[in-house]
Amino acid sequence: MHPLLKRAALATEPLWDPLWIALYRARHGYRAPIPPFTNRDRIGARNVGWFVEGGRLDYQTFRQAIERHTADPLPALSVLDFGAGGGRILAHFAGHESANGWRLAASDVDPTAIAYLRRAWPQVDSRVNASEPPLPFEAGRFDVLYAFSVWTHLPPEAQARWLAEAGRVLRPGGLALITTLGFYGLELLSHSAAPLEAEWWGVSADDLRRQGVIYHEYAVLGQALPEKELFSGIQGSYGVSVHDPAYVRRAWADQGFEVLEIIERAMHGHQDLIVLRRG
Numbered sequence: 001m002h003p004l005l006k007r008a009a010l011a012t013e014p015l016w017d018p019l020w021i022a023l024y025r026a027r028h029g030y031r032a033p034i035p036p037f038t039n040r041d042r043i044g045a046r047n048v049g050w051f052v053e054g055g056r057l058d059y060q061t062f063r064q065a066i067e068r069h070t071a072d073p074l075p076a077l078s079v080l081d082f083g084a085g086g087g088r089i090l091a092h093f094a095g096h097e098s099a100n101g102w103r104l105a106a107s108d109v110d111p112t113a114i115a116y117l118r119r120a121w122p123q124v125d126s127r128v129n130a131s132e133p134p135l136p137f138e139a140g141r142f143d144v145l146y147a148f149s150v151w152t153h154l155p156p157e158a159q160a161r162w163l164a165e166a167g168r169v170l171r172p173g174g175l176a177l178i179t180t181l182g183f184y185g186l187e188l189l190s191h192s193a194a195p196l197e198a199e200w201w202g203v204s205a206d207d208l209r210r211q212g213v214i215y216h217e218y219a220v221l222g223q224a225l226p227e228k229e230l231f232s233g234i235q236g237s238y239g240v241s242v243h244d245p246a247y248v249r250r251a252w253a254d255q256g257f258e259v260l261e262i263i264e265r266a267m268h269g270h271q272d273l274i275v276l277r278r279g
């Protein structure tokens with residue numbers, strides 16, 4: 001499609017969106033809150049069905065990992081969704097909350113996401129955080145922190161600072177569930193037609209094995225383009241990071257965590273899941 005036509009189609013999308021949401025609800029009997037188009041666009045989940053069903057799959061994968069690694073009954077857990085965006089995954093934890101009694105919190109750099117979460121899920125303690133630590137939560141508060149596709153966007157130095165911060169807000173023995181892009185993610189990026197991902201063309205699996213982690217900042221960040229709108233609240237460098245699981249096993253264990261599991265493509269066949277226990 002011509003770029004101008006594409007831009008026009010995108011500009012009218014928010015007008016049609018309530019109709020897509022209503023149709024989805026009618027077809028699937030789904031009653032829980034669904035964020036508006038602009039919030040979903042910022043987390044790469046424009047499609048309503050994908051937002052709900054992809055979120056449910058990722059919720060199930062996280063939940064099963066929590067159940068594998070904690071002896072505590074789930075209702076007793078205090079859980080943080082770090083980089084929660086429009087609550088794609090949080091919605092499924094929160095939907096079970098009344099039955100299970102999880103104590104849920106969420107944070108994100110994007111104030112529009114947090115404003116939405118506060119309206120949609122008032123029982124969740126949702127807070128805006130800055131692009132750099134600390135989080136606005138006290139030390140040792142959480143049993144579990146999960147983060148879907150946040151480390152996939154941070155530069156390596158910021159990843160280390162945020163890993164230390166995850167350790168601070170977790171109680172000793174608490175779990176961090178973090179997703180990364182691994183070799184499969186690299187395969188997709190290196191064949192992507194998206195101009196936003198042009199830096200990845202030609203990056204090979206051998207490059208990743210040699211370097212351990214590879215990061216490229218989004219070129220649009222430094223330019224006056226409408227795509228910058230997607231990065232609400234982001235300060236400093238932001239882009240795409242890809243991790244070799246073998247590197248994660250070595251490097252993240254040096255940062256006060258025991259690496260319990262690395263499951264390649266665990267997140268609906270796409271991102272890798274890293275499960276860490278705070279020492």
Ligand SMILES: C[S@@+](CC[C@H](N)C(=O)[O-])C[C@H]1O[C@@H](n2cnc3c(N)ncnc32)[C@H](O)[C@@H]1O
Nearest residue numbers: 043083084085088107108109110131148149150
């Ligand atoms: C790809 S989206 C994923 C959103 C959500 N986790 C999901 O799975 O739908 C990445 C999210 O991380 C947030 N984010 C990026 N850097 C962050 C940081 N330093 N602290 C908190 N959130 C951050 C973005 O604002 C965005 O909502």
